[in-house]
Amino acid sequence: MTPILQPQSRVLSRRSFLVTTGGLGIAVAFGSVPDLASGAAMAPAAEGDFRPNAWITIGVDGTVSIISPAVEMGQGITTTLPLLVAEELDADWSRVRVVQAPSDAETYGNPGFYGIQLTGGSESTRGYNALLRMTGAQTRLILLAGAAGMLNVPVSELETEPHRVLHPSSGRSLDYGEIAARAVLPDPLPQATEADLKQSHRWRYIGSRTIQRIDVPSKVNGTAVFGIDVQLPDMLYGAVLRAPVQDERPETIDDAEARDVPGITHIVPLSYGVGIVGETVEATRRAKDLLNVTWSTTSRVRNYSSQRLLDEYRAVGRDLGQQGVPAHTKGDAEAAIAGATTVIEADYMSDHVAHATMEPMNATALVTGDRVEIWAPTQGPTGTQGFAAEVVGTTPDKVKVNTTLLGGGFGRKAEADFIIDAVSLAKAVEGRPVKVIWSREDDVRHDKFRPLEAQHVKVGLDAEGNIVGWRHRIVADSIFARTLPPVFEEAGGHDDVVTEGAKFNYTVPAHQIEYLRQDNGLAIGFWFAVGVGYTRFAIECVVDEIAAARGIDPVALRLELLKDQPRARKVIETVARMAEWDRARDGRGLGVAYSDAFGSHCAQVAEVSLNRDTGAIRVHKVWCAIDPGVAIQPLHIEAMMMTGITNGTGHALFEQINVIDGEVQESNFDTYRVIRMSEAPEIEVAVVPTPGSPFGGIGQAGLPPTGPAIANAVARLTGGVRLRHYPFTPERVKAALDI
């Protein structure tokens, strides 16, 4: 195991626990005790509290506070990660409080994610679990050592039960609070090794179906504090008028009328727009509408029209003479396909989709000299520090970020544009905090959409129907070229997140994945499951096309291609059983799809019907089997699968952003259609962990199979009509039926 016990080095002295890092005012905290008042856990450590490391504080009353290094955006991580600590610490979960980590990447950065604080990529559990479990185990050893001294017995005679150290032979025991208050600790402190971690059969919390989310109570009575809810003394509000086309700049600003709006205090010209600061949200919005701005007309994004570009991308994908950057190469796929008996070739495409998190972009900032304090619903505290420092001309260490709850993230809140707004306006009014809230219209129009993309897949089969070669060409702009240029350069112009999911675990003798970047200027970003959301659409539909060409069952073909993959076979067999795959439905079709992305295996079956007159698809039910390796919170895994499946349905059927001459055509939920309750499929989930396997990612694992399962169901229902373009709008469905 890698040296993961960093916290040890900054521990040791018993009274070196001063909790000065908490951001006491606003940083979220929740109690795992349902009646705990919201925010109570943020009380500073009292004199005598015991802080054995940067993650855990034990109060003299035995209350254990555990830092959550990842941010909560609905994925349940502020329960999951502290639960892993509590498991190894052998703490009583009802006496645990969770505290959101301050911005301090050195201490709280994700060891599995460049060491920074950025919650995304379904990387939190995968990246932090080893560190946090070991931290819990080491703290338990420290408590045991302390108790040994207090009871004057050897450590070897002690054991723990939740929140107590026991000395079975004498019947004596000590509560963790008593130990924290009175123990004299050995120097050096005991070190934990992997041997000190609990065997899985001794887990009390991991895998329990009774552990509930700690943040739920505050979310049913209005007390949960999201970024948009931050209230500070003397606070002003801000709004920013942005250019209608990305990268244009204000040339002339007529703010005469805007200034006259009562309550407006500042008009702030920015390089990318015009900021308004005032005493109320409403005043800033009225003033923003009254600004008269002429914009530059030099941005190359003015040439960006999404439907035209998508046609071009498809042509690039088909033109095999155009070489892409190799993303994965096994054998000589093209040569193998050249010698194939049957060749299957298809284009798959998707339009841009928007995040439309329920909480629109917002942030609050206070600038005082070279210091910045930020309260924001951000996925990336580390990036926030860097961007804020740049705006103010200071260093990231002088920027303190208080991360609030996030009203949805999906990758959008890993961006910094809303942070830059708040810091820019706060800088202009130095000394007073400014809260910037984007309108929903701005949130949609100025989103960083999932890439517009076209894929060309070409597969060769031999005379027996075996796959001999698989080529997959992905044509899209790059996310990393904008967000992580060094990573993009180092990879030789390959974008790992845009092509994510193209590499699969099906057994094929030759496999070639190419990336053909299309640089057209519009900023694109991370979305729910990012690349996997469309690469698996193409792959899983092509697998069904192969099954149809061979005249065999799609479930049987997948099992054949996954002969050596027991976990994959398990989820496919499970979901087929749940859905009664072989039972025909009158007027309805079943489709299957599978994904091994994010370290989890997920198979789904969708049951759909189709109105041939209108082209409308109805998804009645989706069955899902998920193997996350270790199932830390099975109930929550079910919930996350429902999130993925329902949004997977919505994005396959409805979600669509159109850009014409650089201007985004959609602006609010009346034009950007997302799935609603009456359209949500019924869902049945089976969580089928595999003991002894690694911790998989869960946040995004549920979305990728849903769309292809729907498309495959439609194909089976219609005798082979393929839908190859997200979203499956009624017009596109009718056009496909008419061919």
Added chain:
Amino acid sequence: MSYAISVNGQVHHVEDDGQTPLLWVLRDTLKLTGTKYGCGVAQCGACTVHVDGTPTRSCTLPLEVAASARITTIESIEGVEAQAIRGAWVARDVPQCGFCQSGQIMSAVALLRTLKTPTDRDIDVAMSGNICRCATYNRIRAAIHDAAAQLGTAR
């Protein structure tokens, strides 16, 4: 202008433009931030409050209209239906990110006050104006049925 506005059983005197949406008066003047801004055009339901008992989108309700009514927000919604809904929401861990849930709960409580045992269809009609981007819809539906069943048993 000054308005006397009744919120959660208390009368507040508010100085503001009569056209200001009730939402911002609740959130920023009265500091009742449980009611959320989601769209500003009555499309998402995150801002749902009760106006004389009727679920209403506060983002499009001008202060001058709201001032003549009794307003109830998530912070103070009470009664057997509210209790049953909240209890069912917690029991089923309904919220995920939670941003839309104040609005969902306000709509659900109003539904149960009108219909004691709503069908799936009734729930669709009452709840489809409330968007949930975490897609907690299935648990919302189940929790409404739970709450209705619990109230039925209690009666």
